[in-house]
Amino acid sequence: xxxxxxxxxxxxxxxxxxxxxxxxxxxxxxxxxxxxxxxxxxxxxxxxxxxxxxxxxxxxxxxxxxxxxxxxxxxxxxxxxxxxxxxxxxxxxxxxxxxxxxxxxxxxxxxxxxxxxxxxxxxxxxxxxxxxxxxxxxxxxxxxxxxxxxxxxxxxxxxxxxxxxxx
Amino acid sequence: xxxxxxxxxxxxxxxxxxxxxxxxxxxxxxxxxxxxxxxxxxxxxxxxxxxxxxxxxxxxxxxxxxxxxxxxxxxxxxxxxxxxxxxxxxxxxxxxxxxx
Amino acid sequence: xxxxxxxxxxxxxxxxxxxxxxxxxxxxxxxxxxxxxxxxxxxxxxxxxxxxxxxxxxxxxxxxxxxxxxxxxxxxxxxxxxxxxxxxxxxxxxxxxxxxxxxxxxxxxxxxxxxxxxxxxxxxxxxxxxxxxxxxxxxxxxxxxxxxxxxxxxxxxxxxxxxxxxxxxxxxxxxxxxxxxxxxxxxxxxxxxxxxxxxxxxxxxxxxxxxxxxxxxxxxxxxxxxxxxxxxxxxxxxxxxxxxxxxxxxxxxxxxxxxxxxxxxxxxxxxxxxxxxxxxxxxxxxxxxxxxxxxxxxxxxxxxxxxxxxxxxxxxxxxxxxxxxxxxxxxxxxxxxxxxxxxxxxxxxxxxxxxxxxxxxxxxxxxxxxxxxxxxxxxxxxxxxxxxxxxxxxxxxxxxxxxxxxxxxxxxxxxxxxxxxxxxxxxxxxxxxxxxxxxxxx
Numbered sequence: 001x002x003x004x005x006x007x008x009x010x011x012x013x014x015x016x017x018x019x020x021x022x023x024x025x026x027x028x029x030x031x032x033x034x035x036x037x038x039x040x041x042x043x044x045x046x047x048x049x050x051x052x053x054x055x056x057x058x059x060x061x062x063x064x065x066x067x068x069x070x071x072x073x074x075x076x077x078x079x080x081x082x083x084x085x086x087x088x089x090x091x092x093x094x095x096x097x098x099x100x101x102x103x104x105x106x107x108x109x110x111x112x113x114x115x116x117x118x119x120x121x122x123x124x125x126x127x128x129x130x131x132x133x134x135x136x137x138x139x140x141x142x143x144x145x146x147x148x149x150x151x152x153x154x155x156x157x158x159x160x161x162x163x164x165x166x167x
Numbered sequence: 168x169x170x171x172x173x174x175x176x177x178x179x180x181x182x183x184x185x186x187x188x189x190x191x192x193x194x195x196x197x198x199x200x201x202x203x204x205x206x207x208x209x210x211x212x213x214x215x216x217x218x219x220x221x222x223x224x225x226x227x228x229x230x231x232x233x234x235x236x237x238x239x240x241x242x243x244x245x246x247x248x249x250x251x252x253x254x255x256x257x258x259x260x261x262x263x264x265x266x267x
Numbered sequence: 268x269x270x271x272x273x274x275x276x277x278x279x280x281x282x283x284x285x286x287x288x289x290x291x292x293x294x295x296x297x298x299x300x301x302x303x304x305x306x307x308x309x310x311x312x313x314x315x316x317x318x319x320x321x322x323x324x325x326x327x328x329x330x331x332x333x334x335x336x337x338x339x340x341x342x343x344x345x346x347x348x349x350x351x352x353x354x355x356x357x358x359x360x361x362x363x364x365x366x367x368x369x370x371x372x373x374x375x376x377x378x379x380x381x382x383x384x385x386x387x388x389x390x391x392x393x394x395x396x397x398x399x400x401x402x403x404x405x406x407x408x409x410x411x412x413x414x415x416x417x418x419x420x421x422x423x424x425x426x427x428x429x430x431x432x433x434x435x436x437x438x439x440x441x442x443x444x445x446x447x448x449x450x451x452x453x454x455x456x457x458x459x460x461x462x463x464x465x466x467x468x469x470x471x472x473x474x475x476x477x478x479x480x481x482x483x484x485x486x487x488x489x490x491x492x493x494x495x496x497x498x499x500x501x502x503x504x505x506x507x508x509x510x511x512x513x514x515x516x517x518x519x520x521x522x523x524x525x526x527x528x529x530x531x532x533x534x535x536x537x538x539x540x541x542x543x544x545x546x547x548x549x550x551x552x553x554x555x556x557x558x559x560x561x562x563x564x565x566x567x568x569x570x571x572x573x574x575x576x577x578x579x580x581x582x583x584x585x586x587x588x589x590x591x592x593x594x595x596x597x598x599x600x601x602x603x604x605x606x607x608x609x610x611x612x613x614x615x616x617x618x619x620x621x622x623x624x625x626x627x628x629x630x631x632x633x634x635x636x637x638x639x640x641x642x643x644x645x646x647x648x649x650x651x652x653x654x655x656x657x658x659x660x661x662x663x664x665x666x667x668x669x670x671x672x673x674x675x676x677x678x679x680x681x682x683x684x685x686x687x688x689x690x691x692x693x694x695x696x697x698x699x700x701x702x703x704x705x706x707x708x709x
Contacts, residue, residue: 005169012177016184016200019181022200022204023188023191023197028196035200035204038204039203042181042207045174046210046214051229051256053226053229060237061233061234062203065237069244070244073196076248076251077196077248077257078214079256082258085193088193088263089260091191092190095190096191098190099186099190099216103180110175110176110179111172121220121222125218125223126221128259129226132223133226136224137230141227141231151234151238152234153241154238155238155239158241158242163249
């Protein structure tokens, strides 16, 4: 039982448990808190795979940015009435069954193909992860990077326009 | 060393939970949060392969996915706020203005 | 086999020990920072401050701690019990977690993470949840308003402070805290002299990040009762309080590592030796400083009105003399020990100076109104920080390709450019304000 296996088991269990708790909470803020725990567990999994830059980016952007936005909006639209109504819609049984069937199919495919993956690469991950990601981002993927910045600008303008009181 | 299949199974589990959340909950905000969960499941998948093949491209793709998730969450929440101001509801069943 | 066990015990045990020391000592240190704040505030307001509990009020933190621990734990009606419990815990956990990547001297660091600086920023941004969830869970209007305002302020100034740090990172070339200090040692100059504007931006941003005056509208007593902390009493309030002071020390440590040279002494590149020995002249500074403080305490002793205060002054003088002897003795010790002790001294001194600057600013400036605060963050600091990053980056490339080898020239040119940008932004803002007031106000 190496440290790797213990950590993976811990983070995986935390992620799945928090995810299940998130979709079953009646109180939306509790759901948001459980999504935060799921995202932190995911960040831990990134760290386990030597993706240290993505580990911090996940925490700063996802947990420290996107989830703060979610929590703000939840506080602004919170209706106590909604908490007392039925939480799951009328198609829940069919949807649940179908989703599980889909999961079973894909899981079966993963299980049967587990020895067919191309073999692990012999060279180690680049030691300076941040520098490698930065180099890739600014050399190979420069165009995508610029488009992503414009996308964020458009999203910012769009969000401000949507949420203004009078247009 | 954890085999890559374990990460794929974890990613599948989170994906399934996210899909169930999107399909079965009435509250639009929880639907949005489940979509974020789905995006994270995909990220874990990308990371697993990036580690397997010692390729940094998987991580770059994941960064773009996180960026997209931020943009989509912002706009989506803006839409929810605007709708809430008009109709006082956040339940998906009651957002049926286009129904005939 | 026992060698392997010893190796693994050392490898995992030493960081755990450092962590335990920090978590055990920090609450006491926070209490004494509060006492220092009250005494310095009193000094700046021409009065004496706490004098009753112990000589010169030195036992005041212990009295405060006892009171807070024994107070009744009140939970408001209809409060969300789970979130009410989790919010202060989250605040304190994140504040103390940031200590894991801080280098207090070259020998005392819990974990030298490759992305140490980003890790500390990430953990600080998680502290927002302690505030927001605490305000929400209290089920009270004041708390919620204070929490939302505080969170908005924190998110805005986090961006500005981060960009200020980026301009210093351009000079450092690495995200690992140890490497940043090493870069300052290699270049022989603290980064504050390379990017003074970056330091200014980070200083203002960090005051807003820790909810300190003049940016403390969300928790000011005359404004929103106590903002998100209104409904918390006793030990839960003590946790929030501890989180706030831990945050102050953490931002002070980040500023020290990035801008003020970390554990390096002033003029780290100057290696002037004492005649005939291998001791460097400037390395004798810690001993001289402590000796000076000891002599000053001795001078003040006869002027104390009460006998117990005389004894305390003598005790302080003796302690400082002892520390002076320790610092002087460390000069003759082997290199790791000397670097460790002197490094820790300089680091703690610089963090102390930074925190003193925080306290000084608190008692000097009036509070910002919330809309003024947001305008300052978004319309002044962030554009200034962005232009700063561009200018510093350009200057570095020019320096590398066309060789301005003088760091002073670098600093002067970038600072002048930044002053120009800042003046433009301020002028533009004034024009906007005038236009708004002329149009009848908003």
